[in-house]
Amino acid sequence: MKVFMVTDMEGVAGVVSFTQQSYPDGKYYEQAKKLETAEVNAAVDGLRDAGVDEILVWDGHGAGGISFEDLHPAAKLLHGRPSPPWSRLNEVIAQYDVCVMVGQHARAGVATGNQNHTQSSQTVDYYKLNGKYIGEIGQIALYFGAFGLPLIFLSGEEDACREAEDLVPGMTTVAVKQGLGRGSAISLSAQEARRLICLGIKTAIDKQRADPIPPLVWDGPFVLEKRYFHTDTADGASSQPNVERVDSQTVRLRSDDIRQIIYK
Numbered sequence: 001m002k003v004f005m006v007t008d009m010e011g012v013a014g015v016v017s018f019t020q021q022s023y024p025d026g027k028y029y030e031q032a033k034k035l036e037t038a039e040v041n042a043a044v045d046g047l048r049d050a051g052v053d054e055i056l057v058w059d060g061h062g063a064g065g066i067s068f069e070d071l072h073p074a075a076k077l078l079h080g081r082p083s084p085p086w087s088r089l090n091e092v093i094a095q096y097d098v099c100v101m102v103g104q105h106a107r108a109g110v111a112t113g114n115q116n117h118t119q120s121s122q123t124v125d126y127y128k129l130n131g132k133y134i135g136e137i138g139q140i141a142l143y144f145g146a147f148g149l150p151l152i153f154l155s156g157e158e159d160a161c162r163e164a165e166d167l168v169p170g171m172t173t174v175a176v177k178q179g180l181g182r183g184s185a186i187s188l189s190a191q192e193a194r195r196l197i198c199l200g201i202k203t204a205i206d207k208q209r210a211d212p213i214p215p216l217v218w219d220g221p222f223v224l225e226k227r228y229f230h231t232d233t234a235d236g237a238s239s240q241p242n243v244e245r246v247d248s249q250t251v252r253l254r255s256d257d258i259r260q261i262i263y264k
């Protein structure tokens with residue numbers, strides 16, 4: 001089994017603050033990268049325990065969340081900004097069998113979700129796909145699902161786990177912190193978080209071999225509504241082709257192919 005691991009920083013145990021930790025000018029950004037990398041490495045250990053030998057780690061955090069020199073020797077790293085063109089990334093995704101997520105946070109607007117946001121923590125109010133609120137987990141599950149990869153494991157903040165289970169019933173999740181607000185949480189110790197991730201991801205692989213979870217595929221056509229906090233962001237979005245302006249802060253995109261709109 002070949003595993004594509006999508007990683008982020010805001011759902012890592014001990015990383016609780018945008019301004020001090022997950023923004024690149026934060027005082028403790030380097031520490032946050034080390035915490036994230038250790039959780040990623042625990043996941044790689046669990047995958048190795050399950051007999052997985054091909055693991056690609058995608059550094060999904062805005063300015064980069066992986067300490068390269070600390071990365072597990074069994075993993076390869078896909079990194080760099082701007083992200084590669086989707087056409088090239090699609091060729092990579094298609095080489096893998098399943099998708100897993102480590103360090104994930106809840107979608108924008110979940111009151112208890114520590115560091116909750118969808119894509120931009122500073123501009124996006126919400127995304128709604130066919131009337132249902134979605135966040136980054138839904139984007140990943142549906143995009144990778146379109147390539148035949150099921151999302152089978154997620155670790156991160158507790159609300160992110162609930163969000164994932166709602167999208168993909170039966171998938172394995174590991175909550176490493178319980179959000180109390182956007183800027184606060186109760187974290188497990190770093191050691192305990194890593195222990196549970198290692199065990200949880202191994203369980204996810206074992207379960208997938210015994211009773212596979214299918215890729216997440218919704219019926220189209222698709223309507224994606226994106227609401228921003230400010231009108232200038234909506235101005236920028238609505239200057240793109242095939243984007244309809246709904247009101248001063250909201251735009252709408254339509255397509256029969258989820259891949260054409262979910263990251264537009």
Ligand SMILES: [Zn+2]
Pocket residue numbers: 008009010060061062
């Ligand atoms: Zn992030």
